[in-house]
Amino acid sequence: MQLVIVDTGCANISSVYFAFKRLGVDATISREAKRIKAADKVLLPGVGTAHNAMAKLQQAELIDTLQSLQQPLLGICLGMQLLTGHSMEGDVPCLNLIPGEVLPMQSAGLRLPHMGWNTLKNISNHALMRGFNETDYMYFVHSFAVASSQYSLALCHYGSDFAAVIGKDNVAGAQFHPERSGKTGARLLQNFLEWRL
């Protein structure tokens, strides 16, 4: 299993690397298109703003590479938001691998950022969601979100519903931080490792 974590220069790369290490997988952290294309699976991490992250992917000339991957690709947190068509956080076009738009959260007056442990709902039977149920808590930290759509694999509720996990073809993303969500988070990463297209 050759897993490559795309080196976006974001802060949570070590955490993601260690999370896979705990599952017995020694990932490669790289921004080389050749290495990313050759991987069995690709992980796109992300912390920070969509604008900065897209600029970094552009600088590293990775946009085309990520858009043309055929193997499983998982985005985490900001990395998940980058998979959609557009983000209002900095009004920036994203990778457009999964239809959707990143908008400011409609939290109905609840405090932002949405920070802490929250539960999932409307969990699909997609391979990534195997073993999950509505009493599982995941760790979220964000102020922008992707709306519920036909590409949602699970939702979360904070003032209003938003997509907690999205997926289309070989591409999927999680709004929460599986690397920081205890055993339930590890289950998502394990499901990703076992995901067969």
Next chain:
Amino acid sequence: MLAKRLIPCLDVRDGKVVKGVQFRNHEIIGDIVPLAQRYAEAGADELVFYDITASSDGRVVDKSWVRRIAEVIDIPFCVAGGIKTIADAGKILEMGADKISVNSPALARPELINELNHNFGQQCVVVGIDSFFDVVSGQYQVYQFTGDESRTQKTQWLSRDWVAEVLSRGAGEIVLNCMNQDGVRQGYDIAQLRSIRDICTVPLIASGGAGTMQHFTDVFEKADVDGALAASVFHKGIIEIAALKAKLIADGISIRP
């Protein structure tokens, strides 16, 4: 539903936990990694590591323990103490911490908060505030250098004004440590937390005063804080996290089991 967070705080010096620690009757003193791991496994929702010497003695501090914690911990953790620059914060985040918390350096140079927000995003930026109720003036006042008694001093700030200031500069979370209550285990300072809650639009974490399980119910119910931080009751085994969570759930508080 978003859960309220229980946050054990560990004091660190030179990469060791410095307070005598008792955890489920196994006395562990010194080694930070297994202790952090035990708290994570026991159900802590988040951990704070507070380098207690860092801000007050001005030396360059070895933070390599942050990486060792990130390797084993699968819940979020925050590192506090001695973070004075973007470079300091960047190193700690790069080693795997999820958030950094600033206190005295932000009082010395408030622009630090803007810089941290701009470089790492609001979600990483926690501001710790040490607040003391002055009986004579009847006001809550912000103190700095509280890690070292001989250097602890009152600042120009009233607590509410400083909270408004750090929010305007882009803080993502506030930890309010009520010094009158700290270490005495008589309960959180509900009155002060409520008054700060009114103006705090980001998550607010209560700190200082936890002594019984009821104190946690009270602070969540009466001050509507997002999390409760405690040290001695957890370290000394006075309260077990699993039992505390069971009580809070029974009391109708939203808690991750």
